[in-house]
Amino acid sequence: MSIQAVLAPVFAQVLLTFALLIMMGRRRFAEVGAGRVRVGDIALGERNWPPRVQAAANAFSNQFELPVLFYALVPLALLTRKADLLFVVLAWAFVATRLVHAGVFVTSNHVPTRFRAYMAGVLVLFVLWAVFAVRILLAPALP
Known part of the structure:
Protein backbone atom coordinates (compact mmCIF):
# COMPACT_ATOMS: atom_id res chain seq x y z
CA MET A 1 0.00 0.00 0.00
CA SER A 2 1.28 3.47 -0.77
CA ILE A 3 2.41 5.79 2.00
CA GLN A 4 -0.22 8.30 0.87
CA ALA A 5 -3.01 5.73 1.23
CA VAL A 6 -1.82 4.73 4.70
CA LEU A 7 -1.39 8.30 5.91
CA ALA A 8 -4.62 9.71 4.44
CA PRO A 9 -6.75 8.51 7.41
CA VAL A 10 -4.16 9.99 9.78
CA ARG A 27 -17.76 28.78 21.03
CA ARG A 28 -15.68 30.01 23.94
CA PHE A 29 -15.02 33.42 22.39
CA ALA A 30 -18.71 33.76 21.52
CA GLU A 31 -19.78 33.11 25.12
CA VAL A 32 -17.22 35.52 26.57
CA GLY A 33 -17.95 38.13 23.89
CA ALA A 34 -21.68 37.94 24.56
CA ALA A 43 -9.80 31.11 34.73
CA LEU A 44 -9.09 28.10 36.96
CA GLY A 45 -11.19 25.44 35.28
CA GLU A 46 -13.85 24.53 32.83
CA ARG A 47 -16.76 23.89 35.17
CA ASN A 48 -18.37 27.23 34.39
CA TRP A 49 -18.58 26.91 30.60
CA PRO A 50 -22.07 26.38 29.21
CA PRO A 51 -22.82 22.80 28.09
CA ARG A 52 -22.48 23.60 24.38
CA VAL A 53 -18.96 24.93 24.94
CA GLN A 54 -18.01 22.12 27.28
CA ALA A 55 -19.21 19.55 24.74
CA ALA A 56 -16.83 20.96 22.12
CA ALA A 57 -14.00 21.01 24.67
CA ASN A 58 -14.69 17.41 25.65
CA ALA A 59 -14.85 16.31 22.01
CA PHE A 60 -11.51 18.02 21.38
CA SER A 61 -9.94 16.51 24.50
CA ASN A 62 -11.20 13.09 23.45
CA GLN A 63 -8.98 13.24 20.37
CA PHE A 64 -5.96 12.75 22.66
CA GLU A 65 -7.23 9.55 24.24
CA LEU A 66 -8.16 6.61 21.99
CA PRO A 67 -6.57 8.06 18.82
CA VAL A 68 -3.17 7.94 20.51
CA LEU A 69 -3.19 4.17 19.96
CA PHE A 70 -4.04 4.79 16.30
CA TYR A 71 -1.20 7.30 15.94
CA ALA A 72 1.21 4.81 17.51
CA LEU A 73 0.16 1.97 15.22
CA VAL A 74 0.41 3.70 11.84
CA PRO A 75 4.18 4.33 11.87
CA LEU A 76 4.77 0.80 13.15
CA ALA A 77 2.70 -0.63 10.32
CA LEU A 78 4.56 1.52 7.80
CA LEU A 79 7.96 0.65 9.22
CA THR A 80 7.28 -3.09 9.22
CA ARG A 81 5.50 -3.00 5.85
CA LYS A 82 2.34 -4.50 7.35
CA ALA A 83 0.04 -1.69 6.15
CA ASP A 84 -2.01 -3.26 3.37
CA LEU A 85 -5.50 -2.70 1.98
CA LEU A 86 -7.13 -4.24 5.06
CA PHE A 87 -5.13 -1.90 7.28
CA VAL A 88 -6.17 1.15 5.27
CA VAL A 89 -9.85 0.15 5.22
CA LEU A 90 -9.82 -0.41 8.99
CA ALA A 91 -7.96 2.87 9.53
CA TRP A 92 -10.66 4.73 7.59
CA ALA A 93 -13.33 2.87 9.57
CA PHE A 94 -11.68 4.02 12.79
CA VAL A 95 -11.59 7.63 11.61
CA ALA A 96 -15.24 7.38 10.56
CA THR A 97 -16.18 6.28 14.09
CA ARG A 98 -14.26 9.25 15.49
CA LEU A 99 -16.10 11.61 13.15
CA VAL A 100 -19.45 10.20 14.25
CA HIS A 101 -18.45 10.30 17.91
CA ALA A 102 -17.31 13.92 17.69
CA GLY A 103 -20.36 14.89 15.63
CA VAL A 124 -12.02 -1.32 15.00
CA LEU A 125 -8.83 -0.16 16.71
CA PHE A 126 -8.57 -3.44 18.60
CA VAL A 127 -8.90 -5.36 15.33
CA LEU A 128 -6.24 -3.14 13.74
CA TRP A 129 -3.84 -3.88 16.58
CA ALA A 130 -4.72 -7.58 16.69
CA VAL A 131 -4.17 -8.05 12.95
CA PHE A 132 -0.89 -6.17 13.17
CA ALA A 133 0.28 -8.19 16.18
CA VAL A 134 -0.60 -11.52 14.54
CA ARG A 135 1.23 -10.52 11.37
CA ILE A 136 4.32 -9.52 13.32
CA LEU A 137 4.34 -12.44 15.73
CA LEU A 138 3.63 -15.08 13.07
CA ALA A 139 5.98 -13.66 10.46
CA PRO A 140 8.87 -15.93 9.56
CA ALA A 141 12.02 -15.01 11.43
CA LEU A 142 14.53 -13.03 9.41
CA PRO A 143 17.99 -14.59 9.01
Whole structure:
Protein backbone atom coordinates (compact mmCIF):
# COMPACT_ATOMS: atom_id res chain seq x y z
CA MET A 1 0.00 0.00 0.00
CA SER A 2 1.28 3.47 -0.77
CA ILE A 3 2.41 5.79 2.00
CA GLN A 4 -0.22 8.30 0.87
CA ALA A 5 -3.01 5.73 1.23
CA VAL A 6 -1.82 4.73 4.70
CA LEU A 7 -1.39 8.30 5.91
CA ALA A 8 -4.62 9.71 4.44
CA PRO A 9 -6.75 8.51 7.41
CA VAL A 10 -4.16 9.99 9.78
CA PHE A 11 -4.46 13.34 8.02
CA ALA A 12 -8.25 13.10 8.31
CA GLN A 13 -7.98 12.38 12.05
CA VAL A 14 -5.62 15.33 12.51
CA LEU A 15 -8.00 17.54 10.53
CA LEU A 16 -10.86 16.47 12.80
CA THR A 17 -8.77 17.42 15.84
CA PHE A 18 -8.00 20.88 14.46
CA ALA A 19 -11.64 21.39 13.44
CA LEU A 20 -12.77 20.61 16.99
CA LEU A 21 -10.12 22.97 18.37
CA ILE A 22 -11.43 25.77 16.16
CA MET A 23 -15.03 24.99 17.09
CA MET A 24 -14.18 25.01 20.79
CA GLY A 25 -12.36 28.33 20.46
CA ARG A 26 -15.18 29.94 18.51
CA ARG A 27 -17.76 28.78 21.03
CA ARG A 28 -15.68 30.01 23.94
CA PHE A 29 -15.02 33.42 22.39
CA ALA A 30 -18.71 33.76 21.52
CA GLU A 31 -19.78 33.11 25.12
CA VAL A 32 -17.22 35.52 26.57
CA GLY A 33 -17.95 38.13 23.89
CA ALA A 34 -21.68 37.94 24.56
CA GLY A 35 -21.07 38.41 28.29
CA ARG A 36 -22.61 35.04 29.22
CA VAL A 37 -19.29 33.90 30.67
CA ARG A 38 -16.82 36.04 32.58
CA VAL A 39 -13.13 35.26 32.23
CA GLY A 40 -12.75 35.17 35.99
CA ASP A 41 -15.34 32.39 36.17
CA ILE A 42 -13.36 30.06 33.94
CA ALA A 43 -9.80 31.11 34.73
CA LEU A 44 -9.09 28.10 36.96
CA GLY A 45 -11.19 25.44 35.28
CA GLU A 46 -13.85 24.53 32.83
CA ARG A 47 -16.76 23.89 35.17
CA ASN A 48 -18.37 27.23 34.39
CA TRP A 49 -18.58 26.91 30.60
CA PRO A 50 -22.07 26.38 29.21
CA PRO A 51 -22.82 22.80 28.09
CA ARG A 52 -22.48 23.60 24.38
CA VAL A 53 -18.96 24.93 24.94
CA GLN A 54 -18.01 22.12 27.28
CA ALA A 55 -19.21 19.55 24.74
CA ALA A 56 -16.83 20.96 22.12
CA ALA A 57 -14.00 21.01 24.67
CA ASN A 58 -14.69 17.41 25.65
CA ALA A 59 -14.85 16.31 22.01
CA PHE A 60 -11.51 18.02 21.38
CA SER A 61 -9.94 16.51 24.50
CA ASN A 62 -11.20 13.09 23.45
CA GLN A 63 -8.98 13.24 20.37
CA PHE A 64 -5.96 12.75 22.66
CA GLU A 65 -7.23 9.55 24.24
CA LEU A 66 -8.16 6.61 21.99
CA PRO A 67 -6.57 8.06 18.82
CA VAL A 68 -3.17 7.94 20.51
CA LEU A 69 -3.19 4.17 19.96
CA PHE A 70 -4.04 4.79 16.30
CA TYR A 71 -1.20 7.30 15.94
CA ALA A 72 1.21 4.81 17.51
CA LEU A 73 0.16 1.97 15.22
CA VAL A 74 0.41 3.70 11.84
CA PRO A 75 4.18 4.33 11.87
CA LEU A 76 4.77 0.80 13.15
CA ALA A 77 2.70 -0.63 10.32
CA LEU A 78 4.56 1.52 7.80
CA LEU A 79 7.96 0.65 9.22
CA THR A 80 7.28 -3.09 9.22
CA ARG A 81 5.50 -3.00 5.85
CA LYS A 82 2.34 -4.50 7.35
CA ALA A 83 0.04 -1.69 6.15
CA ASP A 84 -2.01 -3.26 3.37
CA LEU A 85 -5.50 -2.70 1.98
CA LEU A 86 -7.13 -4.24 5.06
CA PHE A 87 -5.13 -1.90 7.28
CA VAL A 88 -6.17 1.15 5.27
CA VAL A 89 -9.85 0.15 5.22
CA LEU A 90 -9.82 -0.41 8.99
CA ALA A 91 -7.96 2.87 9.53
CA TRP A 92 -10.66 4.73 7.59
CA ALA A 93 -13.33 2.87 9.57
CA PHE A 94 -11.68 4.02 12.79
CA VAL A 95 -11.59 7.63 11.61
CA ALA A 96 -15.24 7.38 10.56
CA THR A 97 -16.18 6.28 14.09
CA ARG A 98 -14.26 9.25 15.49
CA LEU A 99 -16.10 11.61 13.15
CA VAL A 100 -19.45 10.20 14.25
CA HIS A 101 -18.45 10.30 17.91
CA ALA A 102 -17.31 13.92 17.69
CA GLY A 103 -20.36 14.89 15.63
CA VAL A 104 -22.72 13.48 18.23
CA PHE A 105 -20.70 15.10 21.01
CA VAL A 106 -20.98 18.62 19.58
CA THR A 107 -24.62 18.37 18.44
CA SER A 108 -27.23 16.30 20.24
CA ASN A 109 -24.77 14.71 22.69
CA HIS A 110 -27.10 11.72 22.82
CA VAL A 111 -25.03 9.53 25.15
CA PRO A 112 -26.20 6.09 23.90
CA THR A 113 -25.40 7.05 20.28
CA ARG A 114 -22.10 8.59 21.31
CA PHE A 115 -21.22 5.48 23.29
CA ARG A 116 -22.01 3.19 20.34
CA ALA A 117 -19.74 5.26 18.09
CA TYR A 118 -17.01 5.16 20.72
CA MET A 119 -17.28 1.40 21.18
CA ALA A 120 -17.26 0.85 17.41
CA GLY A 121 -14.00 2.81 17.31
CA VAL A 122 -12.58 0.74 20.16
CA LEU A 123 -13.51 -2.46 18.33
CA VAL A 124 -12.02 -1.32 15.00
CA LEU A 125 -8.83 -0.16 16.71
CA PHE A 126 -8.57 -3.44 18.60
CA VAL A 127 -8.90 -5.36 15.33
CA LEU A 128 -6.24 -3.14 13.74
CA TRP A 129 -3.84 -3.88 16.58
CA ALA A 130 -4.72 -7.58 16.69
CA VAL A 131 -4.17 -8.05 12.95
CA PHE A 132 -0.89 -6.17 13.17
CA ALA A 133 0.28 -8.19 16.18
CA VAL A 134 -0.60 -11.52 14.54
CA ARG A 135 1.23 -10.52 11.37
CA ILE A 136 4.32 -9.52 13.32
CA LEU A 137 4.34 -12.44 15.73
CA LEU A 138 3.63 -15.08 13.07
CA ALA A 139 5.98 -13.66 10.46
CA PRO A 140 8.87 -15.93 9.56
CA ALA A 141 12.02 -15.01 11.43
CA LEU A 142 14.53 -13.03 9.41
CA PRO A 143 17.99 -14.59 9.01
